[in-house]
Amino acid sequence: MTDLTATASRTARWLDDPVESGPAAGFGVYLHVPFCHHRCGYCDFATDAVGGRDDTEMLFHRYVEALRRDLARQVAAGRRSHGPAARRDHLDDAWPTVTSIFVGGGTPTMLPPDLLAGVVASVGAELDVAPTAEITVECNPETASEELFGALAAAGVTRISMGAQSFTPSVLTTLERGHTAQRPVEAVRQARAAGIGEINLDLIFGTPGETDDDWRQTLRTVLAAGTDHVSAYALTIHDSTPFGRAIAHGSMPAPDDDVQADRFAIAREVLGGGGFEHYEVSNWALGSARRSRHNLLYWRHGDYLAVGVGAHGHLAGRRWWTTRSTARYLAAVEADTSPVAGSEDLALDQQAHERLLLGLRVREGLHPADVPPLEPMALEDAMEAGLITTACGRLQCTEDGWFLLDEAVSRLLV
Ligand SMILES: C[S@@+](CC[C@H](N)C(=O)[O-])C[C@H]1O[C@@H](n2cnc3c(N)ncnc32)[C@H](O)[C@@H]1O
Ligand code: SF4
16 A cells, blocks of 8 residues: 555645545446537547438437347346456456436437437346436527427436536537527526436537636526536547547647646636536536536546447456447447457556556545555655645546646656
């Protein structure tokens, strides 16, 4: 175990309030819906632009049936072979109770309400789902409706996560979004009226053309919208996207690191001032009960099944991922074969490093027992640089460390 107390006296500022230690991670199921009307220029998620195609009704039915079969096959394989489920001492040959379900995309809300409700129900048909499970569906503002929220609430959905990105019209245009600035606010109201208890809005900061004032106004609009969770991401440029190509050709300016750092600080200031707890690098919640339990599962290195195109799963140190091609996914599942494109078994030291990488993302940090052996000089160096702290007897990132997470981790893992 790394001796944190020896170095605790010289810790950096931050985190003088008690930090809630995480409960057991739980067990989750992620299901991916890889369809969007249009692919936003910045996005590299596994998704196909199907807006304008006239065969979507058939495609959607086929895909939802494939999700159901894929999940059933994984669950049966685990039971039959004592396979992935048996890798953990305490799991025996039974699958654990599901504590969170996340239907993400893409744009799950392109599916008709009854089909999307069926995707949620397919998990309960195969696995034991806790009555208190968090069940999240990712919604796009332009395809969500009162009818859809009603169907999701009736299907047991407890939480929606919606991509608002910005409330500045010119920024939405740059981001190629298909909704007005007002639409997410209206959708939040509709979701609440339908009985959805928890609502997240996704935001992106640092889009070319956005000003500090635009960003402040966006954050204030979120505070007034009545959500209980905010995910705010720095615009990330992926080379293979239209934004990546435009920047490479010089027709779009690259996001500026200093501007991004300032916007991150503004987010902390405005959301913190609105009562939101900054509990993960990019995530804020109105109190600890509103944190995303499914995402906490990822950061706590928990176990989750992956269902659908481009989905990633993890069970007891084994990671796997599914093909990013919808055509190949459908062909594999319909032929009763596996759509898995790759997997890796992490050695114990790799698991420990991964736990460190993920654990430092979260405010709660890591218990000393979960910290892999670190060079004492490396720990001191990271603490002296103000990136890491042990003030609460746990290994945590400081706020500077959060913005420079890669640097903080590389200093620790010399
Ligand atoms: C998987 S996407 C799906 C969200 C949903 N389809 C939507 O667009 O409303 C989840 C979130 O990731 C964020 N995101 C996607 N690409 C990003 C990028 N290149 N940089 C920063 N954030 C990004 C956006 O905030 C988006 O809402
Ligand atoms: S709608 Fe969402 S998932 Fe689809 S391309 Fe845009 S950001 Fe990506």
